[in-house]
Structure formats: structure tokens, C-alpha cells
Amino acid sequence: MTEEVMIGRLNHVAIAVPDLQAAAAQYANTLGAKVGAPQDEPDHGVTVVFIELPNTKIELLYPLGGNSPIRGFLEKNPSGGIHHMCFEVEDILAARDRLRAEGARVLGDGEPKTGAHGKPVLFLHPKDFNGCLIELEQV
């Protein structure tokens, strides 16, 4: 075990929503936040709306295409819900190796993928982290 700092800023909280237009309008109008235009990300199987808060972002996710990774989540949670949260790290390979050494499971083959922001990302197993899906993004 080490006490060295690894995770940095909370980059975003991602929320899967059943109606993207309604959710975006709600954040813009009811909650009064700065809401961007929908962006299709075919490589990630989602359409995303970014909500810019003063200190972090909320990302509204809606399925795009037949193999969207959030389709199953929305089937289980028809009203939507928080899908994952993303922490920034400086060195994603060092982070991965430290996590594995501590016994935490990294999803997939452990090789970082290019995430929705064009940066290397990994996801950690929710069962190892209090039921929360955690994304690490190298910044």
C-alpha cells in the first residue's frame, strides 16, 4: 500500500437518460445550467450532452446504435440513473498497475482505450468500488 496521490479532479459524472432532449431542457431550464448541443459519438455508442458546471461536468448519455454500452443500463433503470463517474489521473498505466497490485479489477483487457474526450481511459469493476462504475482518464 502506498499513500501517494493518484486520482485527481472529478472530470465528470455521467447520467444515462431515457429522453435526451427532455433531460437537456430540464438541466437548462428547470435547474438553470449551461447545456451544450447533443454530440453523436458513434465509436462509443452514445449521444452526449455536456453540462458545464463551474468546477466539473455532467454528461447526459443516450444510446446510439444497436450495441450501445448503456442500453442494458437503461433497460434495468428505465428512469435513468448515474452510470459512472470519471476521475483524472496523470499516468493511466501506472494507475492500472497500482490498482491491479491492490487486487482491483480493471475492465476489458486492461489496455487503455481512447475515451469520448480523445484521451486514454480505463474502467474499473463496480463490484470492487462500492457498486460504482469508475472511469479513469489520463489528462
Added chain:
Amino acid sequence: MTEEVMIGRLNHVAIAVPDLQAAAAQYANTLGAKVGAPQDEPDHGVTVVFIELPNTKIELLYPLGGNSPIRGFLEKNPSGGIHHMCFEVEDILAARDRLRAEGARVLGDGEPKTGAHGKPVLFLHPKDFNGCLIELEQV
């Protein structure tokens, strides 16, 4: 509908955990974050561990006492999970009135309570916000 800004910073993300000591050690050692000592909050039925990130906080919540508001959540989600997220507002009564005017449900009687940080808070109905429990805190 108005386009005036209402919600500000993401004050914290709260995670209900089944084992507070294990979760705190995990954030300190495996994820490498700055983790505080557990604090009992009997008025809120939780013991809390604050995790300070550079831009926001994570709060680990564990039930305290027989009527803890997170006991039912942990029964439904035995591994834990994200319980709520908290947005800052400047004027909680104005926020409440705007939300109600837009048709969103404010939980309880709509009168702000004193939250875990000693400031006025309200909670919004998850069914009106994509399955997410939202806390508003006046700062």
C-alpha cells in the same frame, strides 16, 4: 421557463457503502485520494467520510442509528452505490419556487432543512431527474 443560471458547483457526490472502513481505506490506498476521519452525524443518521478531490468532494455514507435514511438504499444495493449528488445554489427558496413552477417535486414539506454541512438543503424527487436524487445546498 427562464435561462437564468441557478445551479452552481457540484458540491459533492455521496456514495452509500456497506463497509465504511474498507471503502475509506480503498480511496486512500488503492485510488490514492485525500481521505478524512469518519464523522458521526446523528441528526442525519449517517457516519460520513469526506474525500477531498482538487475540485469537489466524495462523501462516503454509512448508516448510523435505526432510522438511517440510507439503510433502505443499502438493502436494495448491498454492494453500495451512488446515493445522491449535491449542487450549490445561491438562494434555496428561489430555487425551490422555480423548481415547483417548472413542475418538479421537492421532497418533504419543501422547507429547507439544515444539511450535513450546517447549511440549508432540499432534495428533489429522483423520478423527476432521470433517476438521480439531487440535493441542493445554499452556500
